[in-house]
Amino acid sequence: xxxxxxxxxxxIFVLLAMIVSACGGSGGNSGSGETGANGxxxxxxxxxxxxxxxxxxxQTQLEEAAKVFHEDNPDITLEIMAAPAGTSPFERASTxxxxxxxxxxxxxxxxxxxxxxxxxxxxxxxxxxxDAVENATNLTTFxxxxxxxxxxxxxxxxxxxxxxxxxxxGGSFDPSTVKTRDDLENLFKQIEASGKKALIISxxxxxxxxxxxxxxYAGQNKDMAEVxxxxxxxxxxxxxxxxxxxxxxxLDTFDMMKQYNIDKKSPLAGVYExxxxxxxxxxxxIWFQGNWAWPQIxxxxxxxxxYGFLPVPISNNPDDYGNQEISSAVSKRIIVDKEKSTPEQQxxxxxxxxxxxxxxxxxDFLVNQASIIPAFKNITIPAADPLGQSIxxxxxxxxxxxxxxxxxxxxxxxxGASMQKYLNDSxxxxxxxxxxxxYWTSVK
Amino acid sequence: MIKEKEWWPRLRTRLLFTGPxxxxxxxxxxxxxxxxxxxxxxxxxGIATTHTLVGFENYGKVFQDEVFWKSFGLTxxxxxxxxxxxxxxAFLLAFGLTRGLKGQNIFRAGFFIPNLVGGxxxxxxxxxxxxxxxxxxxxxAGIPLFSTSWLADPQKAFWALIIVTIWQYAxxxxxxxxxxxxxxxxxxxxxxxxDGANGWTKLRTMTLPLMVPSFIVCIFLTLQRGxxxxxxxxxxxxxxxxxxTEMVSMHVYEKxxxxxxxxxxxxxxxxxFLLVAVITLLQVYFGKKMEVxx
Numbered sequence: 053x054x055x056x057x058x059x060x061x062x063x064i065f066v067l068l069a070m071i072v073s074a075c076g077g078s079g080g081n082s083g084s085g086e087t088g089a090n091g092x093x094x095x096x097x098x099x100x101x102x103x104x105x106x107x108x109x110x111q112t113q114l115e116e117a118a119k120v121f122h123e124d125n126p127d128i129t130l131e132i133m134a135a136p137a138g139t140s141p142f143e144r145a146s147t148x149x150x151x152x153x154x155x156x157x158x159x160x161x162x163x164x165x166x167x168x169x170x171x172x173x174x175x176x177x178x179x180x181x182x183d184a185v186e187n188a189t190n191l192t193t194f195x196x197x198x199x200x201x202x203x204x205x206x207x208x209x210x211x212x213x214x215x216x217x218x219x220x221x222g223g224s225f226d227p228s229t230v231k232t233r234d235d236l237e238n239l240f241k242q243i244e245a246s247g248k249k250a251l252i253i254s255x256x257x258x259x260x261x262x263x264x265x266x267x268x269y270a271g272q273n274k275d276m277a278e279v280x281x282x283x284x285x286x287x288x289x290x291x292x293x294x295x296x297x298x299x300x301x302x303l304d305t306f307d308m309m310k311q312y313n314i315d316k317k318s319p320l321a322g323v324y325e326x327x328x329x330x331x332x333x334x335x336x337x338i339w340f341q342g343n344w345a346w347p348q349i350x351x352x353x354x355x356x357x358x359y360g361f362l363p364v365p366i367s368n369n370p371d372d373y374g375n376q377e378i379s380s381a382v383s384k385r386i387i388v389d390k391e392k393s394t395p396e397q398q399x400x401x402x403x404x405x406x407x408x409x410x411x412x413x414x415x416d417f418l419v420n421q422a423s424i425i426p427a428f429k430n431i432t433i434p435a436a437d438p439l440g441q442s443i444x445x446x447x448x449x450x451x452x453x454x455x456x457x458x459x460x461x462x463x464x465x466x467x468g469a470s471m472q473k474y475l476n477d478s479x480x481x482x483x484x485x486x487x488x489x490x491y492w493t494s495v496k
Numbered sequence: 497m498i499k500e501k502e503w504w505p506r507l508r509t510r511l512l513f514t515g516p517x518x519x520x521x522x523x524x525x526x527x528x529x530x531x532x533x534x535x536x537x538x539x540x541x542g543i544a545t546t547h548t549l550v551g552f553e554n555y556g557k558v559f560q561d562e563v564f565w566k567s568f569g570l571t572x573x574x575x576x577x578x579x580x581x582x583x584x585x586a587f588l589l590a591f592g593l594t595r596g597l598k599g600q601n602i603f604r605a606g607f608f609i610p611n612l613v614g615g616x617x618x619x620x621x622x623x624x625x626x627x628x629x630x631x632x633x634x635x636x637a638g639i640p641l642f643s644t645s646w647l648a649d650p651q652k653a654f655w656a657l658i659i660v661t662i663w664q665y666a667x668x669x670x671x672x673x674x675x676x677x678x679x680x681x682x683x684x685x686x687x688x689x690x691d692g693a694n695g696w697t698k699l700r701t702m703t704l705p706l707m708v709p710s711f712i713v714c715i716f717l718t719l720q721r722g723x724x725x726x727x728x729x730x731x732x733x734x735x736x737x738x739x740x741t742e743m744v745s746m747h748v749y750e751k752x753x754x755x756x757x758x759x760x761x762x763x764x765x766x767x768x769f770l771l772v773a774v775i776t777l778l779q780v781y782f783g784k785k786m787e788v789x790x
Contacts, residue, residue, distance in 0.1 A: 140754065142543075142753075142756075143753045143754070145543075146542045146543040146753070149543060150542075167541065167543045167544065167756070168543060170544065170545045170546075171543075171545065255737075257736070257738075317644060318644035318645060318648050319648070320645075320647075320648035320649075320736070320737040320738075321627060321631070321644060321645035321647070321648040323627070461754060461755065461756055462750065462754045462755040462756075465750065465754055466739075469736070469738040469739040470738070472736065472737055472738040473737075473738040476648070476737065476738070478650075478738070496755070496756070496757065
């Protein structure tokens, strides 16, 4: 019996170690320490600040911008930290806070800002608030105080390769000719007739769950207040989705897309990287994705940079809301920590944000280097890439639909999984709708 | 042992030797563990500066969380297959590589190497193999089994996970089994040969019973690693397609950090700990009973 005791104690401790280090997370992260967040130099004027970047595709551009910013402001050294790909910036930011070592600035998704509001700086007094585009700071304003710096406008829809479509329609393709589902199907048929595949559906849960399906929420009504009311009743469980015209219309379009999908045989096998490759090389004419995909498309570009967006139609009536509108919204927000950062660091961070908006070099970084569509009216440099230009064009013509950017944090993962099941024909529409309804009634 | 009558000098000597380790153990293990248990009684979301006590509400929710139990069931299935297959493969490798083959040390090193590669990297390498290399070969050679990605099908993705796990751990367990096989005394095997026992009889009646300690260690390690699997799961399938291969650790992580329900996630982690503790303790207890002396 004695031996048994010694052994059981050992076993328990080994397990404990595994559980605590694998799942605990509450105290185990203090060792990471790769930031210099708290390293403000108290004696001199030199200040060291850091930024957690969650837009992986602009990491090098940001590092470059940090160097340029340092040349302009020799006192301030800016260090860019990358959030690991595939995790949400919230996860990284909250672990950094838990370890007592948050960076000075963090780039978060819109919906995450509220959770941090007790720990971050009120940015309402900053000059750029007045220059931001309309409604840019609505979703990060709580009790009349704005906590988030709107970094980018991002939009998504069907990206088309103009070279492929020109060939399919015989002549120059005009995006305004596609206003209904039938128009779109017609276009798909034309592309297939020209010997190419019509489109690729990238099966990532975030693409389907955070971008495609939310078109059905945002498309409910042109009035955002009505949309919010719809979301509330969805949460309360009083909304009958199976009879919802917009959702069913969107799913009808999705059914149609499934028929023309290049990966129809194994719809879930694809990865993100396959999308830009087949679109850029002209193997397909259309890809459902957003303007952030430009750097990857550019690597495979065979259409001389001629790309643009088409809206995702939800019906056969050209005037229905959403059939001619592109979904777009301010997506990434930079917040400034006030808990662990010194006042000097906070000032330096504010200076960096102003530098982006008002200095020529900052604007150049934002628009030309990082290919971001700025959320500020005073920046007049046109978007640097064709996808950004296309989105800007839709916005300028008033043909934009506000994307759902404050969905609950696990929406993309859970509803995305349901959408994958539907895409794979492993579940029918009734199952999908039931799972969406269940998600909304169970969400906190 | 130093015999001291006074309690203070005695304690002082002990603290001198165990103090540093004890301190490290308390701060990185016991304190977070207890704090973690405390958090299971709160509704903390992982970031807020305040949280309220909610009593046993989270534990009630653990038992209502169907997905948690579903992924626990899946994990049990995964553990069952990996424990059996990893140990079988590892034992066969060990057995083959103690026969005095030419270059067997190179083979041993070769089979052990996958264990030195981190789970994340390993998962990514195999993701590439399953969704690109095998598909390419399958299409060219016309093998329907490989012509679509294994990772896109719930059943095949599950088996992909098991295959990668075997590849990862078989070499490690092999090393333990080799040590076990070498420690079987040659004299009794020789005596058995003289008595006319053939190879199979010797293996069954002498080698295997004498190797029970190795089996206990290996089965314990594979059990515990199987239950805690996260890295390979994350980088190979990400729980997909559509959450069909989401193991229980991944579910707990997502509860805590993605759904921002830290209290509930932590409560699920604790329940998982208790379940795994019971299972492994039973395994070690019954394993020990099978031990024999030469």
